Amino acid sequence: MTGERDLALQAKAWPFEEARKLVARFAKAPPAKGYVLFETGYGPSGLPHLGTFGEVARTSMVRHAFQTMSDIPTRLFCFSDDMDGLRKVPDNIPNKEMVAASLGKPLTQVPDPFGTHDSFGAHNNARLRAFLDGFGFEYEFQSSTDWYKSGRFDEALLGILRHYDEVMAVMLPTLGAERQATYSPFLPVSPSTGRVLQVPMLERNVDAGTIVFEDEDGKKVELPVTGGHVKLQWKPDWGMRWFGLGVDYEMYGKDLIPSAELAGKICKILGGTPPEGFNYELFLDDKGQKISKSKGNGLTMEEWLAYAPPESLALYMFQKPKSAKRLYFDVIPRAVDEYLTFVDKVHGEEPARKLENPAWHIHNGKPPAVRSDVSFNLLLNLAGAANAETKDSMWGFIRRYAPDATPENSPFLDSMIGYAVRYYQDQVKPTKRFRAPTDAERAALTDLLAKLDGLPADVRADAIQNEVFEVGKAHGFTELRAWFQALYEVLLGQTTGPRMGSFIQLYGIDETKALIREKLAA
Structure with missing residues (x-):
C-alpha cells in the first residue's frame, strides 16, 4: 500500500491531481469532523440524467484517488435539493393537473403524480437512489428537506440572518434593478398556502432569529428562519450548505462558475472554507452546439446505455473533463473499443502505469478481466x-x-x-448505402475471391489480412486505403470498417466468398 501511495502522490491522471488538493488542504491536520466530505447535488424536479452520472462518477474517481493517498476517512453525500419550490409542471409525467395545483410548494409537499411515494420529491429521490445503486456507486443520500426541518442547518441559517447585509452585498450586484428591489436570500414557506415565496423582507430580528414578510393573503407574518420555515435562494443555499455540511470537495459545470464564486464568498462570510474542486466542460452535439434538453439535441444517457455498457460511458466521463466534447451516437463504438483496450492493457502494466490507466479509475483500482479480442x-x-x-x-x-x-x-x-x-x-x-464496384474494383474482388478459395479453413486473421493487402497492391491501388474503402462500400455499405482479416475470420471464409459473389452479380 505504501508503494502505491508513493506512486499516487506522483501520478498525473487528473483524479490524482484533484486529490492532491485535498492532501494539501489537510497536510497539517485532518478535518475536525473526522472525515473528508465529497458532495454532488441533484435537483429532484426531474429524473437523474447524463450530468448526474458524470458528476457522481467523476467525484467518485477523485475520492478513490484520495483514498489511495491518505488514511483520512471519506464520505460522499449525494444531496437532493428537494425543499426547492416546484417552478413548472414537467412534460413527461401523468396527472399534470394534480401537480399543477401544487406549483410553488416544496417538492416534498407536491403529490406524487405516479402514485408510488408520499411526494413528487420522494418519488424522484427514490429514482436517484435506484439510479446510483444500479451503477454501484458508494454514497450517502441526503435530503434538503430533512436537513432544514431537523434543525441541522439552523446554525448556518442563523448565520445568514446575522450576516444578512454582507450576503446581500454579495448577491445584489449580480441582479437586475427590478430583482434587487425585492430580493432576499430567505424564501419563507407560506403558513397559509405552503408555497415557497419570493418576497421582500419587511423586518429582521436577529436576536429572535426571525423574519417578517407579507404572506399571500396580505397578512404580515413573522417566522423563524430555523426548523424548515424558510428555504434559501439556491446560490446562498449552496454556500450555506458548504458551510453547514463542511463540504471539502465538489465539482460543477463550467456554466456554474459565477454561481460557485458567489457560494464561496457566502461560505466565507459564515466562517467556513469553500471546498476544493474544479469545473468541467459541457457536452456538444454533432454540430458543436451546446446540448440542451429543451432542444433535444445530442445524446441522452438512456440512449447511450441502450447501445453500450456503462463502463464505456464512465470512460467517456473520465477522458478530458476540462475539454468540451461532442456527444452523439458515433462516439459510442469508439468509446467501447477504447475501454476494451484500456482494460486489457492495465493487467500487464507496471504499477505506475496502472495508475494512469482509465480502467484503474473506472473500477476503483480493481479492473476486471474481460475478453478484448473481439472489438x-x-x-x-x-x-x-x-x-x-x-x-x-x-x-x-x-x-x-x-x-x-x-x-x-x-x-x-x-x-x-x-x-x-x-x-x-x-x-x-x-x-447503409451500397454501391456497385468499378471495373478495377471488380477485377480485384474477383482475384480476392480466388485467393480466399485457396485458403485453409483454419486460417488466422493475419494471414487473411496479408492476402487482402497483396490483392490491393497487385491491382494498382497505390493508396491501399482506397482499396479497403472500396471493400467497405461495396461489401458492407459504409465508408469505414474493420480490419478485414479479423472480419473475414469472424464472419467465415465461405460466408465472405458468398458476399463477394452476391456483390459481383448485382
Whole structure:
C-alpha cells in the first residue's frame, strides 16, 4: 500500500491531481469532523440524467484517488435539493393537473403524480437512489428537506440572518434593478398556502432569529428562519450548505462558475472554507452546439446505455473533463473499443502505469478481466454482414472465431453482442448505402475471391489480412486505403470498417466468398 501511495502522490491522471488538493488542504491536520466530505447535488424536479452520472462518477474517481493517498476517512453525500419550490409542471409525467395545483410548494409537499411515494420529491429521490445503486456507486443520500426541518442547518441559517447585509452585498450586484428591489436570500414557506415565496423582507430580528414578510393573503407574518420555515435562494443555499455540511470537495459545470464564486464568498462570510474542486466542460452535439434538453439535441444517457455498457460511458466521463466534447451516437463504438483496450492493457502494466490507466479509475483500482479480442466495431460489422437481429445468430459466428467463448464464461462479450445488434439495427442499418464496384474494383474482388478459395479453413486473421493487402497492391491501388474503402462500400455499405482479416475470420471464409459473389452479380 505504501508503494502505491508513493506512486499516487506522483501520478498525473487528473483524479490524482484533484486529490492532491485535498492532501494539501489537510497536510497539517485532518478535518475536525473526522472525515473528508465529497458532495454532488441533484435537483429532484426531474429524473437523474447524463450530468448526474458524470458528476457522481467523476467525484467518485477523485475520492478513490484520495483514498489511495491518505488514511483520512471519506464520505460522499449525494444531496437532493428537494425543499426547492416546484417552478413548472414537467412534460413527461401523468396527472399534470394534480401537480399543477401544487406549483410553488416544496417538492416534498407536491403529490406524487405516479402514485408510488408520499411526494413528487420522494418519488424522484427514490429514482436517484435506484439510479446510483444500479451503477454501484458508494454514497450517502441526503435530503434538503430533512436537513432544514431537523434543525441541522439552523446554525448556518442563523448565520445568514446575522450576516444578512454582507450576503446581500454579495448577491445584489449580480441582479437586475427590478430583482434587487425585492430580493432576499430567505424564501419563507407560506403558513397559509405552503408555497415557497419570493418576497421582500419587511423586518429582521436577529436576536429572535426571525423574519417578517407579507404572506399571500396580505397578512404580515413573522417566522423563524430555523426548523424548515424558510428555504434559501439556491446560490446562498449552496454556500450555506458548504458551510453547514463542511463540504471539502465538489465539482460543477463550467456554466456554474459565477454561481460557485458567489457560494464561496457566502461560505466565507459564515466562517467556513469553500471546498476544493474544479469545473468541467459541457457536452456538444454533432454540430458543436451546446446540448440542451429543451432542444433535444445530442445524446441522452438512456440512449447511450441502450447501445453500450456503462463502463464505456464512465470512460467517456473520465477522458478530458476540462475539454468540451461532442456527444452523439458515433462516439459510442469508439468509446467501447477504447475501454476494451484500456482494460486489457492495465493487467500487464507496471504499477505506475496502472495508475494512469482509465480502467484503474473506472473500477476503483480493481479492473476486471474481460475478453478484448473481439472489438465492438468488429461486432457491428459482423451484425451488418449477417443482418443479425438476435444475439444467438451472432454467437454462431463467434463460436467459430473463439471456440472457448460462451455467454456464460464471457458475460461482458455477451452483453457487447447484444448492444452491437441493437446499435446496428437502430443506427447503422438505416444509413447503409451500397454501391456497385468499378471495373478495377471488380477485377480485384474477383482475384480476392480466388485467393480466399485457396485458403485453409483454419486460417488466422493475419494471414487473411496479408492476402487482402497483396490483392490491393497487385491491382494498382497505390493508396491501399482506397482499396479497403472500396471493400467497405461495396461489401458492407459504409465508408469505414474493420480490419478485414479479423472480419473475414469472424464472419467465415465461405460466408465472405458468398458476399463477394452476391456483390459481383448485382
